[in-house]
Amino acid sequence: MNKWYSTAPKGADPIVLSSRIRLARNLASLPFPGRMSREQQTDLVARVRECVSAWHAESFTEYNETTPANTLAALAESHLISPDFAGASHIRAAFISGDESVSLMVCEEDHLRLQLLGQGLCLTELYAKADRLDDDLGGRLHFAFDEQLGFLTHCPTNLGCGLRASVMLHLPALAQSGGLRRISENAAKMGIALRGFFGEGSDPAGALYQISNQASLGLSEGEILQRVTEVVEHLLREEMRLRRELLRADEGALSDRVWRAHGLLSSARRMSTAEAMRLLSDIRLGISLSLLPEEADLPLFGLLREIMPAVIDPQGKMTPTERDTARADLLRKTFSRKE
Amino acid sequence: MLCENCGKNAATYHFTQNINGHETAHHLCAQCAAKAGSSDLSDLFGSFFFGAPSLRRAAVCESCGMTYAELSRSGKVGCAACYTAFAGELRPTLQRLYGNARHTGKVPADASQDLRRRRRLSEAKRELSEAIAAQEFERAAALRDEIRALDAENQ
Numbered sequence: 001m002n003k004w005y006s007t008a009p010k011g012a013d014p015i016v017l018s019s020r021i022r023l024a025r026n027l028a029s030l031p032f033p034g035r036m037s038r039e040q041q042t043d044l045v046a047r048v049r050e051c052v053s054a055w056h057a058e059s060f061t062e063y064n065e066t067t068p069a070n071t072l073a074a075l076a077e078s079h080l081i082s083p084d085f086a087g088a089s090h091i092r093a094a095f096i097s098g099d100e101s102v103s104l105m106v107c108e109e110d111h112l113r114l115q116l117l118g119q120g121l122c123l124t125e126l127y128a129k130a131d132r133l134d135d136d137l138g139g140r141l142h143f144a145f146d147e148q149l150g151f152l153t154h155c156p157t158n159l160g161c162g163l164r165a166s167v168m169l170h171l172p173a174l175a176q177s178g179g180l181r182r183i184s185e186n187a188a189k190m191g192i193a194l195r196g197f198f199g200e201g202s203d204p205a206g207a208l209y210q211i212s213n214q215a216s217l218g219l220s221e222g223e224i225l226q227r228v229t230e231v232v233e234h235l236l237r238e239e240m241r242l243r244r245e246l247l248r249a250d251e252g253a254l255s256d257r258v259w260r261a262h263g264l265l266s267s268a269r270r271m272s273t274a275e276a277m278r279l280l281s282d283i284r285l286g287i288s289l290s291l292l293p294e295e296a297d298l299p300l301f302g303l304l305r306e307i308m309p310a311v312i313d314p315q316g317k318m319t320p321t322e323r324d325t326a327r328a329d330l331l332r333k334t335f336s337r338k339e
Numbered sequence: 340m341l342c343e344n345c346g347k348n349a350a351t352y353h354f355t356q357n358i359n360g361h362e363t364a365h366h367l368c369a370q371c372a373a374k375a376g377s378s379d380l381s382d383l384f385g386s387f388f389f390g391a392p393s394l395r396r397a398a399v400c401e402s403c404g405m406t407y408a409e410l411s412r413s414g415k416v417g418c419a420a421c422y423t424a425f426a427g428e429l430r431p432t433l434q435r436l437y438g439n440a441r442h443t444g445k446v447p448a449d450a451s452q453d454l455r456r457r458r459r460l461s462e463a464k465r466e467l468s469e470a471i472a473a474q475e476f477e478r479a480a481a482l483r484d485e486i487r488a489l490d491a492e493n494q
């Protein structure tokens with residue numbers, strides 16, 4: 001089955017990679033997962049399984065405490081489940097749709113964590129679908145809700161709508177210019193956080209950033225989506241302006257940089273995750289400025305997923321060097337074909 | 340005397356805290372006193388629970404059995420009813436996170452008719468003032484009718 005990230009539409013946005021909606025929900029009738037008995041956890045998983053099996057539009061695969069640890073690690077690297085959930089040992093389950101656009105974790109920190117993923121800037125569409133699934137689940141399971149505090153959650157920071165809306169952006173020019181600090185300080189005043197997607201710090205791998213709302217109490221869902229979108233659109237304008245500036249300043253140097261990235265990706269024999277992410281970032285930048293042919297375009301988000309250690313090596317049997325070799329093979333095949 | 344924070348060790352540190360002229364005596368064990376003196380004080384939850392003027396170390400949530408000591412350690416609640424059981428203790432934390440904000444988003448599908456009506460009423464009132472400001476008098480009239488009907492149902 002095709003995954004949501006496996007094909008990039010022609011003329012896809014060169015900066016926005018993906019959008020994500022996450023809802024946290026708890027049942028009124030049960031203690032939160034940390035204080036549930038094994039029987040209660042098993043029972044809740046069964047009740048949710050019944051709800052999911054009624055969603056006929058898509059088929060879902062269940063992963064639970066019997067799933068091999070490495071499979072769970074790969075799902076965590078693909079951001080379909082949380083690392084905490086992957087590493088836990090209690091009774092729990094994750095239901096993931098065939099195209100991996102919908103995932104529902106049961107007995108994570110909250111009883112339910114519903115996540116929807118999509119390509120490009122699509123928060124509104126994703127929320128509309130999340131809202132429908134939430135109505136269905138809520139009608140059957142009866143969520144804990146307080147008129148003043150909203151949906152009640154294990155951690156007080158998730159109260160209110162229980163909504164986290166995130167957008168993943170590719171910001172190589174902004175990262176290079178050092179202009180992100182000021183923007184992220186201004187965004188923080190609006191309750192919007194900007195952070196590196198892979199690893200913290202000033203230079204996150206692949207120049208990939210995640211923009212998301214921090215709190216969801218006091219604002220409606222629509223207002224939250226709008227605020228995140230406003231910050232994203234501001235970042236898009238700034239990034240495009242700086243890219244054109246880079247091009248004006250020294251087109252030859254930039255062209256050399258992106259073609260070198262292409263050269264390495266199509267010929268290297270060993271490659272670490274970090275190097276691959278940096279080179280893929282350059283490729284994406286090159287295509288957006290027409291320094292590389294459009295045919296070289298690839299669904300970067302899909303490739304990023306495929307080069308992760310636990311995805312390259314689902315059995316967990318390879319040495320780091322073997323993984324770097326397998327990664328280089330994969331990238332070489334992809335890039336030499338695209339000439 | 341037991342430590343008022345963890346409720347386990349003997350309190351060996353005694354001091355008085357003055358919050359807005361209101362003095363409170365505190366009794367802590369060595370570990371908890373050390374923790375309070377460390378830079379952990381800036382920790383979002385720890386500091387708040389720690390300085391909360393009404394420390395009720397004996398307080399327990401009857402639904403899930405969580406104690407105030409556990410809550411102040413983790414900053415996370417044990418069940419939905421904890422928000423009522425520890426309403427006083429949680430207030431400073433919620434105040435800091437959200438000010439005086441109230442939930443204005445979605446109401447669950449199975450919420451009571453009453454709640455849905457009250458929510459629609461406050462929405463309609465807000466829309467009415469917007470409509471008046473924008474001089475959309477037809478929309479304003481329709482909203483006024485809706486508000487009157489909702490008011491009547493709420494009686």
Ligand SMILES: [Zn+2]
Nearest residue numbers: 342345368371
């Ligand atoms: Zn103590």
Ligand SMILES: [Zn+2]
Nearest residue numbers: 400403418421
């Ligand atoms: Zn409780």
